[in-house]
Amino acid sequence: MALRETDTRDPPAEHESVVHIDGVTKNFGSLTAVDDVSIPIRDGEFLTILGPSGAGKTTLLHMIAGFDTPSEGEIYINDQPISDEPPYERDIGLVFQSLALFPHMTVQQNIAFPLKMRREDPDDIDEQVEEALELVRLPVDYRDKPVGDLSGGQQQRVAFARAIVYEPTLLLLDEPLSSLDKKLREEMRSELTRIHAETDLTIVHVTHNQTEALSMADRIAVINDGRLEQLDTAEGIYANPATPFAAEFIGDTTMLDGTIAGEEGQHGIAAVGRGEITFETDAEFELEQRVRLGLRAERIVIAADDVPTENSYEATVEQVGFEGSRTQYTVTVPELDATIDVTQQDPGPGRTFERGDTAVVGWEPVDVLVYPE
Ligand SMILES: Nc1ncnc2c1ncn2[C@@H]1O[C@H](COP(=O)(O)OP(=O)(O)OP(=O)(O)O)[C@@H](O)[C@H]1O
Ligand SMILES: [Mg+2]
Structure with missing residues (x-):
């Protein structure tokens, strides 16, 4: 029986995908959290992994970040299998739901942290922090404030600045807006879209919120129960949902x-x-x-x-x-x-x-x- 196809465009050539999730399965004991998922992530794209709680989104992101290893399959970053590289050597920025900022440290100290870890020249650090602050639109004179004194939205901006200050090729976001109230969430949504447009970052973003996915992503990977249900643009999924799950989850x-x-x-x-x-x-x-x-x-x-x-x-x-x-x-x-x-x-x-x-x-x-x- 001929069913609607998921993504009718040609798969990107190897070199076009920054990250290639290739037949990845992750088992925790008898539970299969991620089940034979393949996603070629294109250079510079904003890809959102969308699915309900427990679908395996964080597990997938953790494997890209290197916090976890696939039970089967492989993930390639710039054509290299990532199991070859320890997490700290990967060129990846991360923002998680819990932001994980250091509240007693200043904005400057928080944002400079990954640069210091990379032993960058102290003279360059100030300049890079300033550029990151500008990109996330935080006033430069905020650099000496303790992060704990900032509002939720401002802390969110610090977390983004810290994740992108060393110009990673890949930014991973796990429900980064979920702790914000509705209005701030909407504001940060458009901020993220702007930051993506102003940089050449490839972004992999995880959410269970369909509005967030529809409004920000270049393409959406719908996952349910560890399986990839559909990979397409928001318009493509909305017009031609490939499975009943995709039809129900979007719209x-x-x-x-x-x-x-x-x-x-x-x-x-x-x-x-x-x-x-x-x-x-x-x-x-x-x-x-x-x-x-x-x-x-x-x-x-x-x-x-x-x-x-x-x-x-x-x-x-x-x-x-x-x-x-x-x-x-x-x-x-x-x-x-x-x-x-x-x-x-x-x-x-x-x-x-x-x-x-x-x-x-x-x-x-x-x-x-x-x-x-
Ligand atoms: N370290 C682990 N050990 C055992 N089971 C795990 C582990 N991590 C995740 N799981 C299980 O794998 C499944 C997928 O979890 P995961 O955290 O990836 O879901 P998620 O899509 O991120 O959900 P949420 O939207 O709630 O964050 C869940 O059933 C979870 O209980
Ligand atoms: Mg999760």
Whole structure:
């Protein structure tokens, strides 16, 4: 059966990938934390590893950093297997969730630390610290303040400055924004994007937050249960999620179970609950085959009495979340025996629904995602 392809572009030539994760598996006893993952990371790209808690993200990052070794497979940095190089000789900057700054030391002492470890000329150190401060946009006269006196966002900037001050080729970020409040997190997101644009750093960033991944990454590696589900741009994954997991994890998607019941020209028909859903896809399915169907909340239309499409059903509004420019509904659809999330862009006064209202929901066949079970 021909399913959608994950990343249709040619894999990068060997020399183009700074880091090549090649068939890497990591076992902890009987647990497989990372399961045969291959990711060629391109020179200068911002790659985000996105997955839920326990997916194996940190384990993967630790292996790139050299804190852990793969049970199987190999990681290459600049075409060299990394097992050949001890961690301190690798050209890698790191920022972890817990920042790990030295709170009693000054900003200058924190940022200079990796330079001193590398025994750089003291005359150069001041200049490099100053450049790093400028890059993360911290005032140069902050250098003598103890780090513990700075705000959360300022400490975050110090942590970035310390990670990039010696100009590593690779920067590893493990949930670096998770300790910040929402507003600061948004601010630091755009700061990170700017820092990436102003340097030629290759960044590997780990998060469980899809908004963070979608807004910052050049490409996203979706991982679940140690396995790579999809590797593509944010737009690519959103438009063509390769697996039900990718469909559910990125965007607001309702998944339904169905059985292939027939076809009509370009369209396939799946039996769902007591009803049917018409879909359009290039993939081939067999009659009676069990499938999973995905519906994106924002592709569903909700109306008072009619939605002109093959897929239109009576629904009852169960929950309403008003968000200003849009409203999120949860509706039940008896015919499909389903509970479905629906996003409605602001339709103008008097056209929203309240809890308990009956309505009609509908979506186009082309907007149905279909996967073999
Ligand atoms: N040193 C270890 N020994 C045993 N099991 C481990 C070890 N490190 C990680 N694990 C297990 O491996 C799995 C993956 O853990 P990992 O820390 O990589 O997840 P994660 O994706 O980073 O999750 P989170 O988002 O919660 O940080 C988990 O089940 C975890 O319990
Ligand atoms: Mg982790």
